[in-house]
Amino acid sequence: MNVPSNKYEKKDIIKVENRYLEPDETNKLSLIAPHATINIIKDYKLAEKRKIQLPDYITGIFKCPNLRCVTIGENIKSVIEVIDKEKIILKCKYCGRILSIDELIF
Ligand SMILES: [Zn+2]
CATH class of the missing domain: 2.30.30.20 (Aspartate carbamoyltransferase regulatory subunit, C-terminal domain)
Structure with missing residues (x-):
């Protein structure tokens, strides 16, 4: 999904529903999206903001x-x-x- 963003020209949203992503899994996303931030939404509330990090x-x-x-x-x-x-x-x-x-x- 392309949505407007201030920081970059556009941003893509990858939405994963009904599933908790382990830090290991979100780190894999870093290869395709090195600047991504992961928002973990639980019960319609922002439960955690996770900066993506490339593993060693x-x-x-x-x-x-x-x-x-x-x-x-x-x-x-x-x-x-x-x-x-x-x-x-x-x-x-x-x-x-x-x-x-x-x-x-x-
Ligand atoms: Zn080789």
């Missing part, structure tokens, strides 16, 4: 795009290290490849 490591969500990486083919959970949380620079822990967010395979 992202485990098992993405696949490394390097075809020669050991995690491809083998049944190894990928471990992607977040080197720079501002610019979102990521690195595969196994092959050391620097990854940009567009390269990641879900």
Whole structure:
């Protein structure tokens, strides 16, 4: 949903209903929306405002795009290290490849 915002030109709203999001889950959202704030609404009231934060490591969500990486083919959970949380620079822990967010395979 696009709604007007003062801080940025527009903002998108992702609405997740009837479900409590663990901090771990909201942190995953940080990859697609690094400036997002999570508002937890409980009983129609704002219960919690959570600033999204990139974790230091992202485990098992993405696949490394390097075809020669050991995690491809083998049944190894990928471990992607977040080197720079501002610019979102990521690195595969196994092959050391620097990854940009567009390269990641879900
Ligand atoms: Zn890799």
